[in-house]
Amino acid sequence: MQTTLLLGSTGFLGRETLRAFESFGPVIPVSRTGAHGSRAADIRDADALRGLVREARPDVVLLLAAYRDPDFCEGHPDETRRLNVEPARVLRESLPPSSRLLFVSTDYVFDGESPPYCEDSPRAPLSEYGRSKMEAEDALADRPNTTILRVPLLVGGGPSLRDCGFIGIVMEDARSGREIQVDNVLMRVPTWTRDVARAMRFLVERRADGVFHFSGPRGATRYAWTVEIAKRLGFPHAQFIPSEAIIPRPARRPRDSTLNDGKIRALGLTARTDFPDVVDTVLAELRA
Numbered sequence: 001m002q003t004t005l006l007l008g009s010t011g012f013l014g015r016e017t018l019r020a021f022e023s024f025g026p027v028i029p030v031s032r033t034g035a036h037g038s039r040a041a042d043i044r045d046a047d048a049l050r051g052l053v054r055e056a057r058p059d060v061v062l063l064l065a066a067y068r069d070p071d072f073c074e075g076h077p078d079e080t081r082r083l084n085v086e087p088a089r090v091l092r093e094s095l096p097p098s099s100r101l102l103f104v105s106t107d108y109v110f111d112g113e114s115p116p117y118c119e120d121s122p123r124a125p126l127s128e129y130g131r132s133k134m135e136a137e138d139a140l141a142d143r144p145n146t147t148i149l150r151v152p153l154l155v156g157g158g159p160s161l162r163d164c165g166f167i168g169i170v171m172e173d174a175r176s177g178r179e180i181q182v183d184n185v186l187m188r189v190p191t192w193t194r195d196v197a198r199a200m201r202f203l204v205e206r207r208a209d210g211v212f213h214f215s216g217p218r219g220a221t222r223y224a225w226t227v228e229i230a231k232r233l234g235f236p237h238a239q240f241i242p243s244e245a246i247i248p249r250p251a252r253r254p255r256d257s258t259l260n261d262g263k264i265r266a267l268g269l270t271a272r273t274d275f276p277d278v279v280d281t282v283l284a285e286l287r288a
C-alpha cells in the first residue's frame with residue numbers, strides 16, 4: 001500500500017486528483033483552509049511542511065498547491081515564491097529520496113514564440129508566474145524519483161458553476177447577454193482536470209522520472225472556444241466580440257505555448273477528451 005500526500009487537494013485539479021488516487025492507496029489530502037475533510041496546513045511554513053512529511057511518511061507526494069493567477073503573481077513576486085517555489089525546495093531537502101515526488105508545472109515556462117514545445121525545449125517565461133514555476137522545476141531537477149508534469153489551461157467541473165473555471169465563465173457571460181470582447185489572438189489548449197489526474201496516476205504507477213507534457217487534443221483562441229461552447233449550449237454568441245489585439249493584463253501571456261506531449265503518449269497514455277465533450281460531462285454532473 002502506497003501512502004500519498006496530496007498538497008492542494010481542494011483546488012480545481014486537486015479535487016480530481018483525489019478521486020484518481022483514492023484507489024491507489026491511502027491519500028492524505030492537504031489544503032490551506034482544511035475544507036472538504038482535508039487537513040489544514042500552510043505549506044509556505046517550512047516547519048509545518050517538514051512536520052507533515054515526518055508524520056505522514058508518504059511514499060508519494062503530489063505538489064499541486066500554487067498561486068496560479070498570473071496577474072496576482074505579477075504584482076506579488078515575493079509572496080508568489082513563498083508558495084510556488086519554497087515548498088519544492090523544502091520537499092527536496094526533507095523528503096527521503098526513495099519517496100516519489102510529482103510537481104505540477106505549466107506551459108507558461110515557455111514564451112510562446114516557437115510552438116510546439118517539447119520537454120527539453122528552452123524555457124523563457126514571460127511572467128512572474130512562469131518564472132516561479134521554472135524556479136521550482138530547477139529546484140527539483142536532479143532529485144531522484146521525481147516527475148515534473150507540465151500542463152496548459154485546465155478546464156473541468158466543480159460543485160457549482162462558479163467552481164467550473166472557463167466553462168462557468170462562458171455560461172455566465174452567455175446568460176448575461178452583455179457585449180464582451182474576447183481574445184482572438186492567443187492560442188489555448190483546454191485540458192480536462194480529470195484527464196490530467198489520470199495522467200498523474202499513470203506517471204506515478206510507472207515510476208516515470210523527469211519532465212513530461214500532457215495536453216488536450218486541440219488548440220484554438222479563447223474567442224473560438226467561447227463561440228463553440230455557446231453554440232453547443234444553445235446560447236446566442238453575437239454578443240462575443242473577437243479582439244484581434246491582445247487585451248492588456250498585468251502579466252504577459254505566451255502567444256502559443258502548445259505542448260508536444262509525444263513522450264507520455266509513447267509510454268502508452270493516449271486518451272484525451274475534446275473540450276466540447278468535457279463541457280457535456282461537466283454540465284451533466286452539475287445537473288446530477
Ligand SMILES: NC(=O)c1ccc[n+]([C@@H]2O[C@H](COP(=O)([O-])OP(=O)(O)OC[C@H]3O[C@@H](n4cnc5c(N)ncnc54)[C@H](OP(=O)(O)O)[C@@H]3O)[C@@H](O)[C@H]2O)c1
Pocket residue numbers: 007008009010011012013014030031032033034035041042043044063064065066067068083104105106107151152153154155
Ligand atoms: N488552473 C490552470 O489552468 C493551471 C494551468 C497550468 C498549471 N496549473 C498548475 O496546476 C496546479 C493546481 O492548480 P489549480 O488550478 O488546481 O489551483 P487552485 O484551484 O487555485 O487550488 C490551489 C490549491 O492549493 C491549496 N493551497 C493554496 N495555498 C496553500 C497554502 N499556503 N498551503 C497549503 N495549501 C495551499 C488550496 O487550498 P485552499 O482551497 O484551502 O485555499 C487549493 O487546494 C498548480 O500548481 C498550477 O500552477 C494550473
